[in-house]
Structures are given as C-alpha cells and as structure tokens.
Amino acid sequence: MKRIMGLAAAALLLTTTVAACGSSDDASRGADAPKATTITVFAAASLKGAFTEIGAEFEKANPGVTVTFNFAGSADLVSQIQQGAPADVFASADTKNMDKATGDDLVDGTPADFATNTLEIATPPGNPAKIDSLDDLARKGVKVVLCAPEVPCGAAAVGVEQASGVDIAPVSEEQSVTDVLGKVISGEADAGLVYVTDVKAAGDQVVGVTFPESGDVVNTYPIASLAGSKSPEAARAFAEFVTGTKGQAVLAAAGFAKP
Amino acid sequence: MASASWSGVPRWVWVPAGAGALFIVLPLVALATRVEWGSFWSLITSESSRQALLLSLRTSGAATVLCVVLGVPMALVLARTSFRGQGLLRSLVLLPLVLPPVVGGIALLYTFGRRGLLGETMDVLGLQIAFSTTAVVIAQTFVSLPFLVVSLEGTLRTAGQRYEVVASTLGARPTTVLRRVTLPLVLPGLAAGAVLSFARALGEFGATITFAGSLEGVTRTLPLEIYLQRETNPDAAVALSLVLVVVAVLVIGLVRGTRGSQP
Numbered sequence: 001m002k003r004i005m006g007l008a009a010a011a012l013l014l015t016t017t018v019a020a021c022g023s024s025d026d027a028s029r030g031a032d033a034p035k036a037t038t039i040t041v042f043a044a045a046s047l048k049g050a051f052t053e054i055g056a057e058f059e060k061a062n063p064g065v066t067v068t069f070n071f072a073g074s075a076d077l078v079s080q081i082q083q084g085a086p087a088d089v090f091a092s093a094d095t096k097n098m099d100k101a102t103g104d105d106l107v108d109g110t111p112a113d114f115a116t117n118t119l120e121i122a123t124p125p126g127n128p129a130k131i132d133s134l135d136d137l138a139r140k141g142v143k144v145v146l147c148a149p150e151v152p153c154g155a156a157a158v159g160v161e162q163a164s165g166v167d168i169a170p171v172s173e174e175q176s177v178t179d180v181l182g183k184v185i186s187g188e189a190d191a192g193l194v195y196v197t198d199v200k201a202a203g204d205q206v207v208g209v210t211f212p213e214s215g216d217v218v219n220t221y222p223i224a225s226l227a228g229s230k231s232p233e234a235a236r237a238f239a240e241f242v243t244g245t246k247g248q249a250v251l252a253a254a255g256f257a258k259p
Numbered sequence: 260m261a262s263a264s265w266s267g268v269p270r271w272v273w274v275p276a277g278a279g280a281l282f283i284v285l286p287l288v289a290l291a292t293r294v295e296w297g298s299f300w301s302l303i304t305s306e307s308s309r310q311a312l313l314l315s316l317r318t319s320g321a322a323t324v325l326c327v328v329l330g331v332p333m334a335l336v337l338a339r340t341s342f343r344g345q346g347l348l349r350s351l352v353l354l355p356l357v358l359p360p361v362v363g364g365i366a367l368l369y370t371f372g373r374r375g376l377l378g379e380t381m382d383v384l385g386l387q388i389a390f391s392t393t394a395v396v397i398a399q400t401f402v403s404l405p406f407l408v409v410s411l412e413g414t415l416r417t418a419g420q421r422y423e424v425v426a427s428t429l430g431a432r433p434t435t436v437l438r439r440v441t442l443p444l445v446l447p448g449l450a451a452g453a454v455l456s457f458a459r460a461l462g463e464f465g466a467t468i469t470f471a472g473s474l475e476g477v478t479r480t481l482p483l484e485i486y487l488q489r490e491t492n493p494d495a496a497v498a499l500s501l502v503l504v505v506v507a508v509l510v511i512g513l514v515r516g517t518r519g520s521q522p
Contacts, residue, residue, distance in 0.1 A: 073490070075489070075490045075491070076489075079489075079493065143389070143390065145390075145472065148473065148487055148490075150487050150488070150490045150491045151487075151490050170474070171389075171390040171472065171474065172390050172471075172472025172473055172474050172478065173472075173473055173474055173475075173479075174468075174472065174473055175468065175473065175483075175486060175487060179468065179469075179473075182469070183472065186368055186369070186372055186374065187372070187373055187374040188368065188372050188373055188374075188389045188390070188472075189389075189390075
C-alpha cells in the first residue's frame, strides 16, 4: 500500500512539475496576446549591431510590437527554421541560405535584398606585418586567417582569390567572421579577411586595409517574412521597415552598402 | 530473481530513474535515426573526415600522456600531503571542469599566444604554438587534466596508506614506495582516469577552436570538423557525430571495465 502511495506521489509530483512548466509559459503568452505582439527575427550574426538598433526604432514606430532577435550563422538559422523554430522574419547573410528557405516554402512572399557587404583585410593595431594589398596576404611568413570555404565569409574569400589570382595559404580556416576577428584582435594572426562592417564594428581593435579586388565579390543580404508567422502583418511590417528609409540609414551607418 | 534479494531501493525510484535514462538515450537514438546509412561509410571515410579523426586520436593520445605526467604528481600532492592553501589549490585544479571551454581557450590564448604572457619567451626559444597541433594538445590537456587528478586522488584516498607505511618502516625510500607500492595499488584508478581524460580530450571543442584555430590535418579535430560540416553537409555531420558517440561509448566502456576489476 505504502509503495503504491509513493508511486502515486512521485507521478503526481512529476505531472505537476511538468504542468507548472507548461502553464507559466502559457500564462505569459496569454497575457501578452490581446494588447501586444511579439515578433521573432532570425538574423545573420553580422547584422547584430544594425538590427538591434533597427529593432528599437521599429518598436518606437509601432507601439505594442516587441521585436526579439536570434542572431547566428545563416546556415544555422535556416536549419532551425526548417526544424520548426518559431520565427517570424528571416534575414540571411547570403542568397544561398535564403534560397534554402524559399525552396522549402517557408517564406511568405518574395525575399527582398536589403544590403550588401564586401570583404576587407583586418590587421592588428599598428599593422605589424605591413599589409598594404591583397598580394601581401600571399607573402611568405604572413599568418593569414580566413573563414572556411563552407561558411559564407569563406566562400567570399575563395571568390576574391579566384577573381584576383592571389593564392592565400591560411594558417587557419575559421568557422565564422567573429572567430577570424578574434584571432586578428589578439594578434595571433597578422591579417584576416572579414567584412567591411566587421572592421567598422571592431573599432580601433583592428586596422582595416581596403583592396580593389573586393568589389568582385559582393555579398547580398535578403530578408523575408516567414510563412509560419503567427503575426504576419507585424512580420511584413518589420521586413519593409528594414528596406525603408530608417532601416537603410542604420545599415549605411554600420557600413553596409545598398543592393 | 530481483525480488528475492533486497536492493533497498524503493520501487517508485524506477520512474524518475527511467525518465533520466530516457533523457540521455533518446537524443542518441534520434541521432542514429537521422543517419543516412546508404552513404554512411563514404561520409565518414572522406579525406577530411579521416584527417579529422586521425588528428583527434593523435592529439587526444598526446594530451592523455601529458595528463598522466602532470596529473599523477598533482594527485599525489593533493591526496598525501597537507599544507596551507591546499583547499584553494584543489578548487583551482577543478576549475577547467566547470569553466566554459571558450573561456579556457581565451585564457590559453593570452598565455601561450604570440602576444601572450609566455609568448615572447617562447618566440625567443623558437617555439610557435599558435595555429599548430601543439596548441590543440595544450587545449585538450587543459580541459582533461582535472579528470585524471580527481579520479586518481579519489583512488589514492580510498586505498589508504597502510601498505606504504609498512614499506617505509621496512626501510624503503619514498621513491621506492611510490614505484613499488602506491602506483601498483592505484593502477586501476589511474587507468580509469587516463581513459576519462582521453575521452574528454576527444570531445574538446570550445578551447580548441578559440585557441588553436581550424586547419585540415593540423588543428581541425573531429568535433571541429562536425561543426563545420553542419554548414553545408548535415548528413556528414550526423554520420561523424555518431562515430564520435561510438568511440566515446567504447572508451567509457573501457573505464567501466577497469573500475569493475577494482577490489
């Protein structure tokens, strides 16, 4: 008898805990629903600075709408959306990953290109290896860090190499722009290829060296509201806000160019 | 059979225990169901996968040797001596266990990096650690060392000092006691600790990517390869993940084996 009571108590405990977890979640959602809307924007990591600012501007212009962000690599974001993550808007750092989302009919309408980005050489403060041009990256003894060809910034780096005929042998192929920047800022690497916007965002932690060949590889950023959105109007409004005057001004200030 | 012997465990304990087991096993099952078995072999034997697995095994092996060389004396000092600040030292040794790996990586970067604390000294000695396989081994040793120290210290304390005292009263010098009595006595514990360190080194990701970088055949270990493959080839990432799980299970099985033979 005691044993059964114990079992029942354990089961009860388990169900109430589970129920408690569930109900608190529902309560917060339920309370918000009538007067406020929350949209979740999945955006490429390189957009973090600009989009955080745009989000604040958008909330100011649309009282009652809250914007939350999930910043990560575009490929990660697409796979999360494909696995059913609750996203309302998707802003990708390249068209390839947006195409994956449109291919799976996850996008509402047609994606709009809203910004472009090009590569720039980042060097540690003082530019100790005296990097002046893309050719210098192929010089012997210069430790260059690139993104791996599998990730968008690495694909862009390969594009620049092919367009210019400069063959760079990196000491490391990093996972993301942030990893490349980290190695440059710490002085481990003499140079790295990152986006113009990353050099700008890093401030005086790095010195940027522009090179003419960067114009050969332009990365285009598309944005789209998503078919699975529970607040399609707010989602569409956010995508339009990004392509609108205010959004474009913020993006330009962050170093992005117009598509 | 089971009901005949008294286990002392209330029957209801099975419910949460079962839930806990499911919680660990289910994700592994889910992983296995996503493997493209048709192309499994070709995915895990691609040039980059092979390079990554071999590099992982090599560096983890080296890290384990370093762990034994550095960890056995540390465990001895912690278990057999007492001095002021020993408690603090023990906590510090445990730190890599609880630190986020990326923090470990950053710390290593500012120690052994080109502009790190020891960077200039090592530059003078002609040692270039950044972006080298050595950096991977350092990162793996940093995170694995506590596993060896903790497990061996525990064994040393459980084993006690009776035989050591007897040996020394019979005239054996401390080094002889260590070599002939202590180490043979704790060998199963040492083996278990070494295998655990190896397993931890094999799974090391954060400190490696932060400190060592990622270049095929040089610093890109299996976990880094999995992380990279996920971008373009999720099937390969899943297949390699399963390989890592299988290797880890085998390694842990080895620990269970050595533990089981302990008195």
